[in-house]
Amino acid sequence: MTATLDGEVRPVPRGRALRRFLANRMAVVGLVVLALLVLFSVVGPLVHPTDQVHTNLAEANQPPSAAHLLGTDSVGYDVLGRLMQGGQISLLVGLSAGVLATLIGTLWGATAGYVGGWVDAVMMRVVDAGIAIPAIFLLLVVSAITRPTLPLLILVIGLVSWLVPARLVRAESVSLKTREYVLAVRAGGGTHRRAVLRHIVPNTIGTVVVNATFQVADAILLVAYMSFLGMGVQPPATDWGAMLSSGVGLVYSGAWWLIFPAGLAIVAVVCAFNFIGDGLRDMLDVKGKRA
Amino acid sequence: MTTVSATADESTAALEVDDLHVTFTTDEGDVPAVRGVRLAVARGRVLALVGESGSGKSVTAMSVLGLLPRNARTSGRVSVGGTDVVGLTGEDLRRVRGARVGMVFQEPATALNPSMTVGAQVAEALRNHGTAKDVAAARAVELLTEVGIPDAAARAGRYPHEFSGGQRQRVVIAIAIACEPEVIIADEPTTALDVTVQAEILDLLRRLVQERGAALFLITHNMGVVADIADDVAVMYQGRVVEQGPVQQVLTAPSDDYTARLLAAVPELPRLADEPAAADEVAPADGDALRLEGVCVDYGRGRRAFRAVTDVDLVVGAREIVGVVGESGSGKSTLARAAVGLVPIAAGSASVLGSALTGHGRRARLLRARIGIVFQDPAGSLDPRMTVGESVAEPFRMHPDAAGRPNRAERRTRVTALLDAVRLPGGTLDRYPHELSGGQRQRVALARALALRPGLLIADEPTSALDVSVQQQVLDVLREVHTEFGFGCLFISHDLAVVHEIADRVAVMRGGVIVEHGSADRVLGAPREPYSRALVAAAPSLDPVEQRRRRELRLTAL
Amino acid sequence: ACGSGGDESGGDGSVVNYALPANATPNWILPIGVPGTLATHNISIYKSLWPSLVAFNGSTGEVALDEAASVAESIRWSGDGTQVTLALKAMSWSDGQPVTSRDVEFWFNLIKAGKDGWASYAEGKMPDNVTAVETPDPSTVVLTLDQAYNQQWFTSTQLTLITPLPHHAWAKTSDDGAVGDGDRDPAQARQIFDYLVAEAEDLASYETNPLWDVVSGPFTAAEYAANGQVKLVRNQSYDGTDPARADEVNLLPFTSADAEVNAVRAKSVDYGYISSSALAQEQQYTGLGYRVEPWTGWSVTYMPYNFHHPQMGAVFSQLYVRQALQHAVDQVGISDVVWHGAADPGYGPVPQEPASDYLSEVQANNPYPFDLAAATQLFTAHGWTPGPDGVLACTNPGSGPDQCGEGVAAGTRMELTFLVQSGSQETDNQFAEIQSALQQVGVGVYLEQAPLNQVLSRTVPCEAGDPECTWQLSYFGTAGSWYFGAYPTGERIFGTGGTANFGSYSNPEADALLSAAVLSNEQGTMAQYSALLAQDLPVMWLPNPVYQVSVIAEGLTGTTQDPGANFYPQRWGWES
Amino acid sequence: MTTTTMNPLLRFVLRRTGQAVLVVLLVTVVVFLLLQALPGGPARGVLGQTATPEQIAAFNAANGFDQPLPQQYLAFLGRLLSGDLGDSFVMNQPVADAIAQRLPKTLLLTGLSLVVALAVALPLGVRQAARRGSGFDYSATTFAVVLYSTPSFFLGLILIVVLSQWLGWFPALAPQGRTVLGVLAEPRALVLPVLTGALVAVATFSRYARSSTIDSLAEDYVRTARAKGTPEAAVLRRHVLRNSLTPVVAMLGYQIPVIFGGALVVEQLYNYPGMGLLFWSSAQAGDFPVLLGCVLVIAIATVIGSLLADLLQAAIDPRTRGGLQ
Ligand SMILES: Nc1ncnc2c1ncn2[C@@H]1O[C@H](COP(=O)(O)OP(=O)(O)OP(=O)(O)O)[C@@H](O)[C@H]1O
Numbered sequence A: 001m002t003a004t005l006d007g008e009v010r011p012v013p014r015g016r017a018l019r020r021f022l023a024n025r026m027a028v029v030g031l032v033v034l035a036l037l038v039l040f041s042v043v044g045p046l047v048h049p050t051d052q053v054h055t056n057l058a059e060a061n062q063p064p065s066a067a068h069l070l071g072t073d074s075v076g077y078d079v080l081g082r083l084m085q086g087g088q089i090s091l092l093v094g095l096s097a098g099v100l101a102t103l104i105g106t107l108w109g110a111t112a113g114y115v116g117g118w119v120d121a122v123m124m125r126v127v128d129a130g131i132a133i134p135a136i137f138l139l140l141v142v143s144a145i146t147r148p149t150l151p152l153l154i155l156v157i158g159l160v161s162w163l164v165p166a167r168l169v170r171a172e173s174v175s176l177k178t179r180e181y182v183l184a185v186r187a188g189g190g191t192h193r194r195a196v197l198r199h200i201v202p203n204t205i206g207t208v209v210v211n212a213t214f215q216v217a218d219a220i221l222l223v224a225y226m227s228f229l230g231m232g233v234q235p236p237a238t239d240w241g242a243m244l245s246s247g248v249g250l251v252y253s254g255a256w257w258l259i260f261p262a263g264l265a266i267v268a269v270v271c272a273f274n275f276i277g278d279g280l281r282d283m284l285d286v287k288g289k290r291a
Numbered sequence B: 001m002t003t004v005s006a007t008a009d010e011s012t013a014a015l016e017v018d019d020l021h022v023t024f025t026t027d028e029g030d031v032p033a034v035r036g037v038r039l040a041v042a043r044g045r046v047l048a049l050v051g052e053s054g055s056g057k058s059v060t061a062m063s064v065l066g067l068l069p070r071n072a073r074t075s076g077r078v079s080v081g082g083t084d085v086v087g088l089t090g091e092d093l094r095r096v097r098g099a100r101v102g103m104v105f106q107e108p109a110t111a112l113n114p115s116m117t118v119g120a121q122v123a124e125a126l127r128n129h130g131t132a133k134d135v136a137a138a139r140a141v142e143l144l145t146e147v148g149i150p151d152a153a154a155r156a157g158r159y160p161h162e163f164s165g166g167q168r169q170r171v172v173i174a175i176a177i178a179c180e181p182e183v184i185i186a187d188e189p190t191t192a193l194d195v196t197v198q199a200e201i202l203d204l205l206r207r208l209v210q211e212r213g214a215a216l217f218l219i220t221h222n223m224g225v226v227a228d229i230a231d232d233v234a235v236m237y238q239g240r241v242v243e244q245g246p247v248q249q250v251l252t253a254p255s256d257d258y259t260a261r262l263l264a265a266v267p268e269l270p271r272l273a274d275e276p277a278a279a280d281e282v283a284p285a286d287g288d289a290l291r292l293e294g295v296c297v298d299y300g301r302g303r304r305a306f307r308a309v310t311d312v313d314l315v316v317g318a319r320e321i322v323g324v325v326g327e328s329g330s331g332k333s334t335l336a337r338a339a340v341g342l343v344p345i346a347a348g349s350a351s352v353l354g355s356a357l358t359g360h361g362r363r364a365r366l367l368r369a370r371i372g373i374v375f376q377d378p379a380g381s382l383d384p385r386m387t388v389g390e391s392v393a394e395p396f397r398m399h400p401d402a403a404g405r406p407n408r409a410e411r412r413t414r415v416t417a418l419l420d421a422v423r424l425p426g427g428t429l430d431r432y433p434h435e436l437s438g439g440q441r442q443r444v445a446l447a448r449a450l451a452l453r454p455g456l457l458i459a460d461e462p463t464s465a466l467d468v469s470v471q472q473q474v475l476d477v478l479r480e481v482h483t484e485f486g487f488g489c490l491f492i493s494h495d496l497a498v499v500h501e502i503a504d505r506v507a508v509m510r511g512g513v514i515v516e517h518g519s520a521d522r523v524l525g526a527p528r529e530p531y532s533r534a535l536v537a538a539a540p541s542l543d544p545v546e547q548r549r550r551r552e553l554r555l556t557a558l
Numbered sequence C: 001a002c003g004s005g006g007d008e009s010g011g012d013g014s015v016v017n018y019a020l021p022a023n024a025t026p027n028w029i030l031p032i033g034v035p036g037t038l039a040t041h042n043i044s045i046y047k048s049l050w051p052s053l054v055a056f057n058g059s060t061g062e063v064a065l066d067e068a069a070s071v072a073e074s075i076r077w078s079g080d081g082t083q084v085t086l087a088l089k090a091m092s093w094s095d096g097q098p099v100t101s102r103d104v105e106f107w108f109n110l111i112k113a114g115k116d117g118w119a120s121y122a123e124g125k126m127p128d129n130v131t132a133v134e135t136p137d138p139s140t141v142v143l144t145l146d147q148a149y150n151q152q153w154f155t156s157t158q159l160t161l162i163t164p165l166p167h168h169a170w171a172k173t174s175d176d177g178a179v180g181d182g183d184r185d186p187a188q189a190r191q192i193f194d195y196l197v198a199e200a201e202d203l204a205s206y207e208t209n210p211l212w213d214v215v216s217g218p219f220t221a222a223e224y225a226a227n228g229q230v231k232l233v234r235n236q237s238y239d240g241t242d243p244a245r246a247d248e249v250n251l252l253p254f255t256s257a258d259a260e261v262n263a264v265r266a267k268s269v270d271y272g273y274i275s276s277s278a279l280a281q282e283q284q285y286t287g288l289g290y291r292v293e294p295w296t297g298w299s300v301t302y303m304p305y306n307f308h309h310p311q312m313g314a315v316f317s318q319l320y321v322r323q324a325l326q327h328a329v330d331q332v333g334i335s336d337v338v339w340h341g342a343a344d345p346g347y348g349p350v351p352q353e354p355a356s357d358y359l360s361e362v363q364a365n366n367p368y369p370f371d372l373a374a375a376t377q378l379f380t381a382h383g384w385t386p387g388p389d390g391v392l393a394c395t396n397p398g399s400g401p402d403q404c405g406e407g408v409a410a411g412t413r414m415e416l417t418f419l420v421q422s423g424s425q426e427t428d429n430q431f432a433e434i435q436s437a438l439q440q441v442g443v444g445v446y447l448e449q450a451p452l453n454q455v456l457s458r459t460v461p462c463e464a465g466d467p468e469c470t471w472q473l474s475y476f477g478t479a480g481s482w483y484f485g486a487y488p489t490g491e492r493i494f495g496t497g498g499t500a501n502f503g504s505y506s507n508p509e510a511d512a513l514l515s516a517a518v519l520s521n522e523q524g525t526m527a528q529y530s531a532l533l534a535q536d537l538p539v540m541w542l543p544n545p546v547y548q549v550s551v552i553a554e555g556l557t558g559t560t561q562d563p564g565a566n567f568y569p570q571r572w573g574w575e576s
Numbered sequence D: 001m002t003t004t005t006m007n008p009l010l011r012f013v014l015r016r017t018g019q020a021v022l023v024v025l026l027v028t029v030v031v032f033l034l035l036q037a038l039p040g041g042p043a044r045g046v047l048g049q050t051a052t053p054e055q056i057a058a059f060n061a062a063n064g065f066d067q068p069l070p071q072q073y074l075a076f077l078g079r080l081l082s083g084d085l086g087d088s089f090v091m092n093q094p095v096a097d098a099i100a101q102r103l104p105k106t107l108l109l110t111g112l113s114l115v116v117a118l119a120v121a122l123p124l125g126v127r128q129a130a131r132r133g134s135g136f137d138y139s140a141t142t143f144a145v146v147l148y149s150t151p152s153f154f155l156g157l158i159l160i161v162v163l164s165q166w167l168g169w170f171p172a173l174a175p176q177g178r179t180v181l182g183v184l185a186e187p188r189a190l191v192l193p194v195l196t197g198a199l200v201a202v203a204t205f206s207r208y209a210r211s212s213t214i215d216s217l218a219e220d221y222v223r224t225a226r227a228k229g230t231p232e233a234a235v236l237r238r239h240v241l242r243n244s245l246t247p248v249v250a251m252l253g254y255q256i257p258v259i260f261g262g263a264l265v266v267e268q269l270y271n272y273p274g275m276g277l278l279f280w281s282s283a284q285a286g287d288f289p290v291l292l293g294c295v296l297v298i299a300i301a302t303v304i305g306s307l308l309a310d311l312l313q314a315a316i317d318p319r320t321r322g323g324l325q
């Protein structure tokens, strides 16, 4: 009787999930775009070396030309080169802070929802309190008492943004923990850790992935807001968010090269992450019926 | 049995399936689930489809209403009352669904919307086809009463998770028959039901067929049910119909080899004795695997509180198999859950393998490692995001010490061996639960429960979705493992024959209390309590003569 | 109101809509400011309701006595310079009562009793320097001073503080209290002062409180909402020399400069502002029917050195260091490129725009022009050599002429932290440029950015041991670091112990000049002072940004922009 | 167990209210400590550069900044209990007045944005999931992501340039009425601010709705619903939507406090002084009483929001109702 299905079902090679990911064409496009952006930011400066340390007021505010493909900004930096340099920071901060926030938030929320009772109450009230203290204010204080460094920046952004995923995941966790497969783990003597990490968290993946992509976008933009408060990256370094927010003031001035390249880069990276997220979701989502 | 002409004109077939092929595209390639099935049911007749678990019965049924998942490719012809439904889409298809063809799904646990009251879900079936809102609501309560939900008016406002497995199944049946469709497709409609309710449901379905001239397409693995209700039988094996014909002929003189094997595997209850036998208390031998004393379980709190189990004493010996039978909703599953601490015990005490099962500490976990559990609903108890292999291997990873710290390869070997033991092919290892048939999932759950050679096995309907031949094999495995390692087992089933076959002792539950218990032979052969007698009498027999006797007995007993 | 307005201003709409600065909401109506209420929009509004006795401002293009706006007809000094006699114009309050010398005396009585609650009070200045106030007749006030002062200074900074208040309506201590001469008793005067301040603290009641209806100015406040919306309408009984030209002036609050620009582009304001970066696109606004006029402030902009900083204080005390740093600031480039021309280079303590007698040649000619080579040269000549990372370090300590200087330890690195106000693109760019230039000289610069309020809170005069003495250089000048009164003395910012001398700069020579500028009438003191500080660099001089870049609807006249950043709504009107 | 007769819902609400008080207290303590961490203190920032040391000392004494921190906090609590939020340092207004003036306006604007966003996002996300992988799905996703990744200050500016400056359809300034009624009197002027607030939220909600709808669509009960002949639209509406709401509702609870921060951009761009701006400017100006008042209001709103979200969630998923007890 074993033969019945043996003929029909070949043993699965590893990388089944990978294939499922690759089957999502948009996800692959996203991955390629992301790779290109990383290349652009990391390898780009080698191909297109520009002085991103010294200002050059004599060459400021130039529209695109052969010498400066994307023109220069208001202190004379080459915008293309600046885009590359800003990309390094934006990508790094966006990714790391997004991952950090998602990790903390997911674990926190899953645990709270799973354990329930007063532990849940305490953990979620902490989240409430965290949400109630507006991030702007925290940033203001942090910026007043520290000197921003890149790791600190990532940490701070991660720490102000884990609250949302925590809430989201907790909501799902509360309903997932009543599923029989979670009961089965508990009844079988599985640790709480296993129930949370292996059963609850993976089943919130759809929400988590969506949120993670938002976190990346948020982190990139938050750096821009933080520069406004004086907690951004230390000049002459820059990031896409800061480039965009400084360019926005020029919207009526026709200096499109100071607005749109940075804006497009942000949109591109967030879109790429989103489609990658969808792909990841497909990869981990076994039930979804793919067309 | 049936007064309607047994030789209805072929052309008036209410449901006709012709050369149906269904192939699933999966990551590992194509799975041909149905290969050229040809079937027909006329109005007023009952066609029973039996066959091996995973042979394509459910897939065939679902293709009628175009409900297969998107990775299925279908070809062939399916017509309902002359209309070809395979090509239908949109509004045309919708008008057939529910109104002309009613469908009862195999797994009732997941078939109901968890966030909608049961009454609303029944009423929706009516409203979809033009019934006014309040009329539909009133009719929904009637339907729920009809399928035997007690206190239907009040319970219509409850949510599915507040119902027992059997009750949910009845809700699904109520939905299917709501619009009095011309064709009723019932996929294992009575698996989760105890025999008394099963009999009532069969009566209900029979009435629908007889009085309203509906055609019933019944998928079941219960040969007793087939004998009881079917006019014609089709036998499926590996995606093909291997034999088809009138019930008498197929059951008594099977022409196909597989059919013969299938029939041979049907367990039979002993003839019901006319007089109850004297009580016999067999004391369990060496120590006990499970001891329940005065256990009470409540659901809800305050005014909504509901006592599901009342003052139950039950002992399962260390090497003993104790069967629990009884009415659907009588608290069997609740008792099992209470035994392993999944629901809190309101009063009384429970001890497992000699110690109380409390907390989540290391000691409790080690104790739990020695408990195997098969939940009633296999679909719900498997993590949808884990492959079968991962699910079955999970106990090894949860209790590496108890499992002897197997590495990856060892785990895989052992999982393969376990799957083999429950007669699942090795290829199942890398599939996800939703890619399996109901019976296959159930066996996965059993394999997982046996993974660590438990000292106590709680098996809640472990074979309800299996065809008798596989069931036979699985029971054999269970017995083998039992004799080899000797564990105590709480075996919950509504299939009295199966219980009789495997259990040493049997407890009969009703309304949350154990009404009778004693040796399997005595309780199932010569029960003392009227309820037990009615229960045993309700169990269908393969033998049409015996079956008639039982039905009469049951009617007098009630 | 429309009927009577037409004759003065002509044109159809005798209404002018004026955009207040972003996030500035008028919230103080009483012409006696208490601390925290001295924003120029508050002052401008109450001055149009209650004009000062003496107005001295730049509303005519140069900073001078504004006779039209003054309540005083004439100012006469006694020979020894210790007595001033002021004659009042024949004017009346809006309720018909005449404006008299008693109203001036009333002001003195209140201020003397409540000076510690008065925001403009500084010890030894008004009213301490007035020993007697006499009112020989209703239209004459004689002030006796404690000593002779520089008359220019006294007129422009002290007399301007005096505002005739409606004694007949305000000299009471409760809403329905009796009006009397209680103010002549200091204790009662204090009660009246407190009562008026308390009434003014109830912003929600401004529109209904009858106190504020008695005005002497060209306008009355028809609306004064808590959200900052103020509507001034012509005071129908005004009989002074500075009547309102428009019937109605709306002062519109804005939440941000962006929102304001949107309103400008929608032509819903007649007098607004744009960002300096928009100067490059001036024609966009002229196309909309506006003139674009940068509003230069009577101010200087700078970054104080903290001479008491525990490590760097000694370094900053070296003049050559300050000279080198100043050489690295490309003021012309920054003004033109970064500020798009909306800033003027500033080389010393006296505002350079508009030109005045106070400005010295030395300052005007910039003693330390942008010259990186000179900067480098100054460092190398004083024992600083670049380390492996390019940052200069003191390798030749000592106080000799070619050594680092007194107190500068060997190995001290030329690494500076600038505490800089955040939130302005121009400021960011300016410091990017300065950082880049200094880096080429071998000076490492760390830019620590924080909101203005933070910067101000942290920039305090301190002693080396104090915990708050951590700042080195501090910038709070996005809108100009310091606005002067009409007479630009800097005793408060550069005088030893001055309240706003954040960096604790101390130079006896400068102190002497500063006190002379206040006390003597000798010509040229201010210019001397200007030359001295332009050379001694008490702070790092930086380009002085304009107050705002105004856009003014074509046809709106009377909009000469006062460098003191006050506005005069009564002068605004439409060309016929 | 003694209160078994009490309505579980009521008990839940009561208990959560108790917790809410604790959260609010916790928040005020944290904020108090953070304020203390700000170097320099507010005096110079509030009084300006021209303030004399005497004025600064007087300011600090008047506001109790010269007292030890616990004492300051207790004084604050004491005032709070008597319903007094104190007076703003810079606005010449009691804090309660300032908040009372702006809170309704902010609630109005953001409430409208939220409603618009939900009305668009839910159907959009559900439809996307139903047609997963189609061109419609991809373009809607791209659209949502582009919207989301465009900072709202930029998005708002683009809306203004296009819809107001070029096309002249809507004014670029929000209604300037002083009261909520005054605001409502200018519906046309409300369009752009509401749209700006809504667009970002549309992106967020539609993505979550899509994701969880995909999960729900794969459930067996959807098959059951179809088998009874439920029209596809009703399947989505009755069976799928509700079970997909979990993350959206969780977001919603969080959205209430976000309103105050997120409204800032809209308020700045469209000249609509509300809570966001109040908080922002008081944080920038060191206006501690207003800051504390805002934080208090935000904390209360947060707790109410998360309470409502939890209640809503229980209403949506009866399985979790046990959690209420
Ligand atoms: N979505 C799917 N993807 C891939 N294979 C599937 C899928 N659904 C079902 N199958 C396979 O199709 C075959 C037929 O399944 P079906 O559910 O029809 O079995 P069945 O006869 O109803 O069995 P049972 O009695 O156990 O319910 C099985 O081998 C099953 O594994």
Ligand SMILES: Nc1ncnc2c1ncn2[C@@H]1O[C@H](COP(=O)(O)OP(=O)(O)OP(=O)(O)O)[C@@H](O)[C@H]1O
Pocket (backbone or CB within 6 Å): B161, B162, B163, B164, B165, B166, B167, B192, B193, B194, B299, B300, B306, B308, B327, B328, B329, B330, B331, B332, B333, B334, B335, B376
């Ligand atoms: N979570 C719950 N909340 C409220 N009532 C419940 C809940 N679970 C079960 N019940 C009720 O408790 C009773 C016993 O349920 P249980 O599941 O133990 O029955 P069972 O004997 O296993 O029935 P079946 O054979 O149909 O599976 C039923 O009446 C059921 O409706």
Ligand SMILES: [Mg+2]
Pocket (backbone or CB within 6 Å): B057, B058, B059, B106, B187, B437, B438, B439
């Ligand atoms: Mg099946």
Ligand SMILES: [Mg+2]
Pocket (backbone or CB within 6 Å): B164, B165, B166, B332, B333, B334, B376, B460
């Ligand atoms: Mg059960």
Ligand code: NI
Pocket (backbone or CB within 6 Å): B359, B360
């Ligand atoms: Ni525990």
